Each structure stands twice: as structure tokens, then as C-alpha cells.
Amino acid sequence: MPFDIAKLATILRDASKAEILPRFRRLDAGMVNVKSEAIDLVTEADVAAEKHILAGVSALMPEALFVGEESVAADPDLLERLASADLAVVVDPIDGTANYAADLPLFAVMAAVVSKGETIAGIIYDPMGDDWVMAEKGSGAWRRRPNGEAVRLNVAATLPLEQMVGTASVAFIPSDRRAEIMGNLAKVRLVPNFRCAGHEYRTLVSGHSQFGMYNKLMPWDHLAGVLIAQEAGAYAARLDGSSYQSHHVDGGLLVATNRDAWQTLRRNVFTF
Structure with a gap:
């Protein structure tokens, strides 16, 4: 259109x-x-x-x-x-x-x-x-x-888990899982949070980070960023591995430099 x-x-x-x-x-x-x-x-x-x-x-x-x-x-x-x-x-x-x-x-x-x-x-x-x-x-x-x-x-080259830099929004992680996920984040090199998904996506697509994770999925926060990330070479999916769609408002979202990096992060860090 x-x-x-x-x-x-x-x-x-x-x-x-x-x-x-x-x-x-x-x-x-x-x-x-x-x-x-x-x-x-x-x-x-x-x-x-x-x-x-x-x-x-x-x-x-x-x-x-x-x-x-x-x-x-x-x-x-x-x-x-x-x-x-x-x-x-x-x-x-x-x-x-x-x-x-x-x-x-x-x-x-x-x-x-x-x-x-x-x-x-x-x-x-x-x-x-x-x-x-x-x-x-x-x-x-x-x-x-x-x-x-x-x-x-273009997104950056993928790094080993312990060298990855990424962003994670922990505010909406269920309270019964938050401590575990925050502990798992010690497995990567650095995890800032900018309180601005737009700049977190800009950082990823400019090659300055390896991942971004979100639990609350309002469309105005993520539709633009996910498409731009995918067009820059990233892999994005909800935390259950399903594709992220415009109507989704829950289910979590993980965006990483490629599918292998996504799977490594999902298996070792974001263990919902």
C-alpha cells in the first residue's frame, strides 16, 4: 500500500x-x-x-x-x-x-x-x-x-554471552520471577535501561548493543523498533518463540543480533 x-x-x-x-x-x-x-x-x-x-x-x-x-x-x-x-x-x-x-x-x-x-x-x-x-x-x-x-x-556481530551488552526492562517482569531474571543478567557484560525503548532500539540497530528485552508490549513502544531491528539484521520473537504481531500486548519480547544469540539469551538469562 x-x-x-x-x-x-x-x-x-x-x-x-x-x-x-x-x-x-x-x-x-x-x-x-x-x-x-x-x-x-x-x-x-x-x-x-x-x-x-x-x-x-x-x-x-x-x-x-x-x-x-x-x-x-x-x-x-x-x-x-x-x-x-x-x-x-x-x-x-x-x-x-x-x-x-x-x-x-x-x-x-x-x-x-x-x-x-x-x-x-x-x-x-x-x-x-x-x-x-x-x-x-x-x-x-x-x-x-x-x-x-x-x-x-546493521546490528553488531554476535558476542559470547559473557561479553554481551544489552538493555532489559525489568519493571514489568512478574514479581515472583524478577529476582531470578535480575540474577541471570549477571551472566552478561552490561545491562543498562534507558527508560526509552526508542533509544534502546536505536542503540541496537546502530551496532552498539546485542539485545533488548521487554515484557510489556504496547504497539506504539515496539512496532517501529522491531521492524527497524529486523531490517538491520536482528532476530525478534516473543519469549515463547512465537512471532511478534501488531496486536500483542503481552508474552514478552526479546530482540537479539541473530537467532543463535536469541536462543542463548532465552536459555540462559530470560528463563520465564
């Missing part, structure tokens, strides 16, 4: 410049609200940026179902429509809201294009670096800059 990924990428950038960056480090208490818990926040910038992106997507792709993180908070039925939609755009207006609200410059704007349940394009825009990593299915993963510069991205 034809669409213009460059124009969609520009919409994300425009929303950042109009709504996100002007509010960065300028939020007062009335501009930040807690959703489900203290680490689950929404800011005035999230809402304004999503409205900006929605307007742009509606003009560019009027036939597309729009599934935004904040839109779903208001209308949860949007998620049920995603798997069967002929065309959908899934948006996270600010990935890493907790960082953004804490004045930390590590957040991203993400969009995925989905056709009949299949992710066909993904974009992760970094407002601070003013560049995108993006992919269309079958066309490779790329870092692109506003001046037109483009660099193809």
Missing part, C-alpha cells in the same frame, strides 16, 4: 519542534499527570504532540486508522481495530515521557505503519539529535538526517 515515509518522518519532526522541544525543561506541576503509577506519566507535550501528528497523518493518509498512545487512553477499542485495519499509523508522541518530565534529554517520537496486521514501516525520531532511524519492510534500516544524508544500519 503506497505511502510516503519521508513525509511521515517530517510530521514527527514538525510535531517535536512545535510542541515537544519548546516545553522541554519548562514543565510545571500542572503540565504533568500520573496515569497508572508514578513511572507512567503523561504531559501537556504528549497530548499536544499527538494532536499535531494526528492532524498531519489525517492530511497525508486520510484513510488510515490512527492509533496513538494518548488516543487509546481515551478510546481503548482502537487497539482491537489495529490487527484488521487495511492501513493504520501507530504513534508514540513522546517515548520516554518519564525522562522528558525529569528534564533528561533521552526521549523519542515514534511511528509505525501497519497494513492488515503487518508492520510495513517504522520511524524513530530523536528530537535532541534531530535525526531519524527508519525502515520500510524489505528495504533495510537507515539513519537519515534533514540534510538528506543517509547511512545504512
